[in-house]
Amino acid sequence: MPELPEVETVRKGLEPLLKGATIKTVTLRRTGLRAPFPAGFAQSLEGATITRLRRRAKYILADLDTGQVWLSHLGMSGSFREVPKGTPFTPETHDHVILTLESGKRLVFNDPRRFGQMDLYDRDQEDAHKALSALGPEPLTRDFSGLVLHKRLLGKKVPIKVALLDQRVVSGVGNIYACEALFRAGINPRKASGKINLASCDDLAQAIKDVMNAALKSGGSSLRNHRQVDGKEGLFQHHFMVYDHAGARCTACGCKKEHYIKTIVQAGRTTFYCPEKQR
DNA sequence: CCCACGACCTGCTGGC
DNA sequence: TGCCAGCAGGTCGTGG
Numbered sequence: 001m002p003e004l005p006e007v008e009t010v011r012k013g014l015e016p017l018l019k020g021a022t023i024k025t026v027t028l029r030r031t032g033l034r035a036p037f038p039a040g041f042a043q044s045l046e047g048a049t050i051t052r053l054r055r056r057a058k059y060i061l062a063d064l065d066t067g068q069v070w071l072s073h074l075g076m077s078g079s080f081r082e083v084p085k086g087t088p089f090t091p092e093t094h095d096h097v098i099l100t101l102e103s104g105k106r107l108v109f110n111d112p113r114r115f116g117q118m119d120l121y122d123r124d125q126e127d128a129h130k131a132l133s134a135l136g137p138e139p140l141t142r143d144f145s146g147l148v149l150h151k152r153l154l155g156k157k158v159p160i161k162v163a164l165l166d167q168r169v170v171s172g173v174g175n176i177y178a179c180e181a182l183f184r185a186g187i188n189p190r191k192a193s194g195k196i197n198l199a200s201c202d203d204l205a206q207a208i209k210d211v212m213n214a215a216l217k218s219g220g221s222s223l224r225n226h227r228q229v230d231g232k233e234g235l236f237q238h239h240f241m242v243y244d245h246a247g248a249r250c251t252a253c254g255c256k257k258e259h260y261i262k263t264i265v266q267a268g269r270t271t272f273y274c275p276e277k278q279r
Numbered sequence: 280c281c282c283a284c285g286a287c288c289t290g291c292t293g294g295c
Numbered sequence: 296t297g298c299c300a301g302c303a304g305g306t307c308g309t310g311g
Contacts, residue, residue, distance in 0.1 A: 002304055002305070003304060003305095006304070034287065034288085034305095034306080034307085058304095058305080073305080073306085074304090074305090075288095075304095075305060075306080076288090076303065076304060076305055076306095077288090077289075077290090077303085077304085077305095094289085111288095112288075112289050112290065113287085113288045113289050113290085113303090113305095114287080114288055114289080115287070115288070115305060115306075116305095117305095117306085131306090155281095156281085157281080157282080158281085158282065158283095162282090165305085167305095167306085174304055174305070175303090175304060175305085176304060177304090220304095221304075223303080223304060224290090224291075224303075224304090226304085243304095267282090267283075267284085268283090268284070268285085269303095269305095270302080270303090
């Protein structure tokens with residue numbers, strides 16, 4: 001469940017549980033996810049108190065009172081769930097990391113595909129962390145605008161859809177919101193990113209902000225039964241205009257002609273778009 | 280540097 | 296009904 005709105009929803013869901021919480025024990029049920037857990041991972045978390053929960057791009061960052069930061073990425077299929085105090089706990093399939101807090105509550109990380117990531121680094125070295133150092137601007141801040149996007153796309157030949165998935169261009173956008181934003185901005189996903197003029201970049205940057213803000217209000221999108229920390233599902237999937245709508249009549253674009261949402265594959269990912277609106 | 284492509288995993292769906 | 300190819304919200308490394 002992992003683009004910016006989903007990750008931010010997870011962060012918010014974790015906050016009441018984790019902020020100020022002290023980690024009592026950590027159980028690792030395998031040696032790593034996509035990459036091995038860092039040396040001394042469990043021991044470094046044990047006894048630490050979480051002072052703050054942040055998000056950068058699709059990463060959840062937990063500041064510890066030890067000066068370290070606990071980094072998590074959900075990959076394609078990762079999720080956190082809370083197990084209340086006193087509830088008997090037996091691990092389910094793909095429960096890989098279990099934190100028991102001093103409060104008696106538990107936090108479980110489950111990830112069937114194991115594309116997720118967990119790491120630990122020193123807070124004062126944050127700029128040097130490989131996953132974070134090259135990230136582009138946060139789309140929901142003032143650091144991101146049509147002008148900024150335009151500059152970042154200059155000279156690029158990759159299709160705009162592919163550029164939006166590049167976390168160095170703008171961070172936190174994934175396949176769903178790339179498709180939805182391009183639709184809203186009326187931009188053809190195949191268009192060479194370096195050839196998009198400033199006015200269109202303005203539209204696109206605004207579309208990214210709009211669609212992500214709308215998704216955040218709905219608690220993100222829940223595909224394939226994915227749930228948030230509290231067990232509820234996000235609702236934004238009901239507001240998709242193109243994503244997952246292949247073959248459906250395009251109604252949202254407002255033009256009167258009868259036409260349909262098409263798919264193409266770009267950089268190995270399915271792009272959904274309306275050939276009429278996105279010329 | 281830039282870009283295309285495969286690899287990493289498991290689970291679900293749709294077509295035969 | 297059962298089986299299997301194909302596909303899934305992401306990143307990273309390796310080539311040319």
